[in-house]
Amino acid sequence: xxxxxxxAPTHVEFGKGVEERAGALVRQFGGKKVLLHYGGGSVKxxxxxxxxxxxxxxxxxxxxxxxxxxxxxxxSKVREGVELCRREGVDFLLAVGGGSAIDSAxxxxxxxxxxxxxWDFYARKATPTASFPVGCVLTxxxxxxxxxxxxxxxxxxxxxxxxxxxxxxxxxxALLNPELTYTVPPYQTAAGCADIISHTMERYFAGxxxxxxxxxxxxxxxxxxxxxxxxxLRNPExxxxxxxxxxxxxxxxxxxTGCGHGGHGRVGDWACHQLEHELSGMFDVTHGAGxxxxxxxxxxxxxxxxxxxxxxxARNVMGVAxxxxxxxxxxxxxxxxxxxRSIGMPTNLRELGLTLTDEQLDKLAYNCxxxxxxxxxxxRILAExxxxxxxxxxx
Ligand code: NZQ
Ligand code: ZN
Numbered sequence: 001x002x003x004x005x006x007x008a009p010t011h012v013e014f015g016k017g018v019e020e021r022a023g024a025l026v027r028q029f030g031g032k033k034v035l036l037h038y039g040g041g042s043v044k045x046x047x048x049x050x051x052x053x054x055x056x057x058x059x060x061x062x063x064x065x066x067x068x069x070x071x072x073x074x075x076s077k078v079r080e081g082v083e084l085c086r087r088e089g090v091d092f093l094l095a096v097g098g099g100s101a102i103d104s105a106x107x108x109x110x111x112x113x114x115x116x117x118x119w120d121f122y123a124r125k126a127t128p129t130a131s132f133p134v135g136c137v138l139t140x141x142x143x144x145x146x147x148x149x150x151x152x153x154x155x156x157x158x159x160x161x162x163x164x165x166x167x168x169x170x171x172x173x174a175l176l177n178p179e180l181t182y183t184v185p186p187y188q189t190a191a192g193c194a195d196i197i198s199h200t201m202e203r204y205f206a207g208x209x210x211x212x213x214x215x216x217x218x219x220x221x222x223x224x225x226x227x228x229x230x231x232x233l234r235n236p237e238x239x240x241x242x243x244x245x246x247x248x249x250x251x252x253x254x255x256x257t258g259c260g261h262g263g264h265g266r267v268g269d270w271a272c273h274q275l276e277h278e279l280s281g282m283f284d285v286t287h288g289a290g291x292x293x294x295x296x297x298x299x300x301x302x303x304x305x306x307x308x309x310x311x312x313x314a315r316n317v318m319g320v321a322x323x324x325x326x327x328x329x330x331x332x333x334x335x336x337x338x339x340x341r342s343i344g345m346p347t348n349l350r351e352l353g354l355t356l357t358d359e360q361l362d363k364l365a366y367n368c369x370x371x372x373x374x375x376x377x378x379x380r381i382l383a384e385x386x387x388x389x390x391x392x393x394x395x
Contacts, residue, residue, distance in 0.1 A: 001211050001214075001260035002211075002260050002261065002262050004258075004259050004260050004261075004262075004267070005255075006255050006256070006259050007167055007170075007255070008147055008170075008254040008255060008256070009167075009170055009172075010146065010147045010170055010171045010172065010173065010174050010254070011025070011029075011172060011173040011174070012146075012147070012173070012174050012176060012250065013025075013173070013174075013175055013176070014176045014177075014243075014246075014247065015176075015177060015178075016177055016178075016179055017177065018175045018176065018177050019048060019051055019052055019055070019137045019175050019177055019180065020051060020054075020055045021055065021175060022052050022055045022056060022094065022135070022137055022175060023055035023056040023057070023058055023059025023060075023061050024055070024059050025135060025172075025173045025175070026056065026059065026061050026092055026094060026135060027059050027060075027061060028173075029092070029133055029135065029172040029173060030091075030092070030133065031061060031091060031092025031094075031133065031135075032061070032062075032091050032092070033061070033062050033063065033064075033088065033089055033090045033091055033092065034056060034061055034062070034063040034064075034090065034092045034093075034094045035063070035064055035065070035066060035081065035084070035085050035088075035090045035092070035093050035094065035105070035108065036049070036052065036053070036056075036063050036064070036065040036066070036094055036096060037065075037066055037067075037069065037081065037093060037094065037095045037096070037097075037101055037104060037105045037108070038065070038066075038067045038069065038095070038096045038097045038101050039067065039068070039069045039070070039071075039097045039098065039100060039101050040067070040068065040069075040070065041067065042097070042139065042183065043096050043097055043139060044067075045183075046139075046180070046183055048096060048137070048139065048180060049065075049096060052094070052096055052137055056094075063094075064084065064085075064088045064090060066080065066081050066084055069097065069100050069101045069104045070100065071098075071100050071284075071286065071287075072100065072154045072161060072280050072281075072284055072287070073100040073101075073103055073104040073107075073152075073153055073154065074153070074154055074155075074156050075107075075118070075119050075122070075153050075154065075155045075156070076156060077104055078104055078107040078108055078111060078118055078153060079111070079117075079118065081093075081104065081105075081107075081108035081111070082108055082111035082112055082118060085108060085112055085132075086112065090112075090132075091132060091133075092132065092133050092134075092135070093105040093106075093108055093109050093132060093133070093134045093135070094134075094135050094136070094137070095134065095135070095136040095137070096136070096137045096139070097136075097137075097138075097139050097140070098138070098139055098140030098142060098143065099140070099142055099143030099144075099145040099152075099287075101136075102134070102136045102138075102143070102145040102146060102151075102171070103143075103145055103150075103151040103152050103153060104153070105134050105136070106131070106134050106145070106151035106169040107122075107151050107153050107164075108132070109131040109132040109133065109134050109168075109169060110128045110131050110151070110164070110168070110169065112131075112132045113128070113129075113130035113131050113132055114126070114128070114130075119153075119155060121164045122153050122155070122160075122162040122163070122164055123160075123162065124162075127166075128164065128166055128168055128169075129168075130168065131166075131168040131169050133172045134169060134170075134171050134172065135171055135172050135173045135174070135175075136171050136173075136174050136175065137175045137177075137180070138174060138175065138176050138177075138180070138246070139180045139181060139184070140181060140184050140188060140192055141178075141181055141184075141192050141193075141196065141242070141245045141246040141248070141249040142188075142191065142192030142193075142195045142196060142249060142287075142288055143192075143195060143249070143253065143287070144195075144196070144199055144249050144250055144252050144253020144254065145171075145253070146171055146174035146176065146249075146250055147170070147171065147174060147250045147253060147254035148170070148253040148254060149165050149166055149167050149169065149170055150163050150164070150165045150169075150253075151163065151164050151169050152277065154280070154281055154284075159281055159282050159367075160281050160367065161277045161278070161280055161281030162277070162281075163277070174250070176246050176247070176250065178239055178242035178243040178245075178246045179239065179242070181242050181245075181246060182236050182237045182242065183236075184236070186233055186236075186344065187286070187289070187344065188286070189229070189232055189233060189236070189245075190229065190233065190288070190289075190343040190344050190345050191286045191287070191288030191289045191292070191345065192245070192249065192288055193225050193229040193232075193245060193288070193343060194288040194289065194291050194292040194340060194343075194345050195249075195287060195288035195291060196221075196225050196245065196248050196249045196252045196253075197222050197225050197226070197252070198272055198273070198288070198291045198295070199249075199252035199253040199257070200218045200221050200222050200252045200257040201222070201269075201272075202258075202268045202269050202270050202272065202273060203218065203257050203258030203261055203267070203268040203269075204218045204219075204222075204257065204258075204261070204309075204313065205269050205299075205302075205306065205309060205310070205313075205378075205379045206258070206261040206262050206266070206267070206268045206269050206378045206379065207261060207262065207306070207309075207378060207379070210312075211259070211260040211261050214256075214257065214258065214259045214260050214261060215312075217251075217256060217257055218257040218258075219313075219316045219317050221248050221251055221252055221257060222317050223317055224244050224245075224248050225244070225245060225248050226317070226339055227244075228240075228241040228244040228245050228248075229241075229245065229343050230342070230343065232245060233343060233344075262378065266377075266378045268378060269377050269378040269379050270376065270377070270378070271298060271302075271376045271377035271378075271379075271380075271382055271390075272291055272294055272295060272298050273291070274368055274376045275294050275298065275364075275368055275376075275387060275390060275391065276290040276291045276294060277368075278364045278367045278368040279293075279294070279349075279352075279354070279364065281367070282360075282363070282364065282367070283354055285352055285353070285354070288345075289345055289346055289352055290352060292340045292345035292346055292347060292352075293345075293346040293347065293348055293349050293351060293352040293394060294349070294390065294391070294394045295336070295337070295340070295347070296333060296337045296347055296348065296394070297348070297390050297391075297393035297394035298390050298394075299333045299336075300333060300393065301380070301386070301389065301390050301393060302377070302379045302380040302382075303326075303329050303330070303333065304326075305379055305380040306379045306380075307325045307326045307329045308325050309379070310325075310328075310329030310332055310333065311325040311326070311328040311329045311332070313329075313332050314328045314329055314331055314332020314333075314335065315328060315332075317332070317336075318331075318332045318335035318336060318339075319335075320332050320335060348394050348395070349391075349394045349395050350395070356391070356395055361388050361391045361392055361395070362388065364387070364388070364391050365384050365385070365387040365388035365391060366384065368384075368387045369383070369384035369387060372384055
């Protein structure tokens with residue numbers, strides 16, 4: 001087992017009605033004036049925003065609001081948020097929504113504590129040293145942003161999508177009511193499940209060595225989502241299924257499923273995420289669906305470097321009964337692909353709705369390698385040419 005740091009400071013309250021705790025928790029964490037930050041309107045239609053506002057009012061916390069965060073949230077909205085918060089004297093960001101609203105709130109938090117342009121952090125021109133506090137009421141189980149150290153923002157001018165990872169942006173509190181996810185449409189529900197599983201896989205496929213109990217936790221989390229996703233799709237108001245998926249989402253991306261893992265000095269593999277971020281940066285696809293679309297290509301490409309690991313996944317997660325490691329590994333890849341298909345996820349780029357030219361493959365790989373300056377991955381290190389090959393295999 002490698003040395004590791006596990007830091008999951010977010011105060012979580014889980015269950016029916018927890019959104020009504022928003023006002024009290026903002027006060028508890030020192031907020032004097034709140035920005036309510038949300039997306040395209042689902043939280044208004046559901047009445048959630050009104051309930052959160054009532055809770056802020058009851059706690060005597062003044063607020064201003066800024067909606068209109070889009071999936072793959074934009075830097076322009078972040079800049080608008082920073083300006084508004086400065087003007088209004090806001091000192092606490094409260095995201096009500098999915099990963100996009102939370103990531104945008106985290107970015108505003110960075111921007112408020114910085115004199116320059118907040119994109120500097122995402123462009124790697126500066127490193128954040130401070131942030132304003134963020135809390136969230138989650139409405140979509142997917143990204144794990146409610147407990148993660150990550151904020152991912154797209155720059156609509158450059159077509160770049162970039163993440164910043166620091167403990168500074170971790171939510172002070174996360175309010176998780178599974179009932180709030182009943183209205184999530186089937187495609188987003190399935191994409192969320194693919195994303196959750198991917199966050200655990202990125203840490204699980206990180207090297208050959210066994211790390212217990214981390215491996216067993218990771219396998220259990222993935223098995224839970226595989227079991228519960230079809231239930232949530234069949235009956236969107238299945239509380240136990242929605243609850244399991246929601247908690248799996250937080251556990252998958254708060255570091256728990258990676259403790260002690262890592263190869264080549266990297267905690268986790270993250271190649272699928274890096275490859276996907278270029279896809280959603282350039283083509284604005286749904287993140288979880290993009291991950292699903294490249295998984296088979298990536299896993300087939302890297303599996304020969306870690307057949308035992310993939311065989312373990314096949315046997316312990318996908319129930320493959322096959323003695324030979326390589327055959328088991330391939331059967332596991334096929335079985336997981338079948339699962340993705342069964343929940344309506346794409347399993348290649350065509351099914352994702354993209355027909356890519358050779359030039360577009362070049363551009364994706366060039367961007368993903370940060371213009372030829374980095375490699376990615378851990379199970380197998382991928383240089384720019386490997387990235388292009390994975391995109392080609394996924395085409
Ligand atoms: O905008 P509204 O109207 O709220 O609608 C949203 C949006 O259209 C809708 N939705 C959310 N909750 C709903 C609902 N519709 C009905 N009922 C509800 N309860 O769902 C759509 C997608 O929302 P979004 O927040 O974009 O989805 P998600 O949570 O999947 O977030 C995706 C973003 O997070 C990034 C992704 O790259 C992407 O930009 N990620 C963030 C991570 C992190 N911060 O740790 C890690 C991930 O790997 C990921 O990269
Ligand atoms: Zn993700």
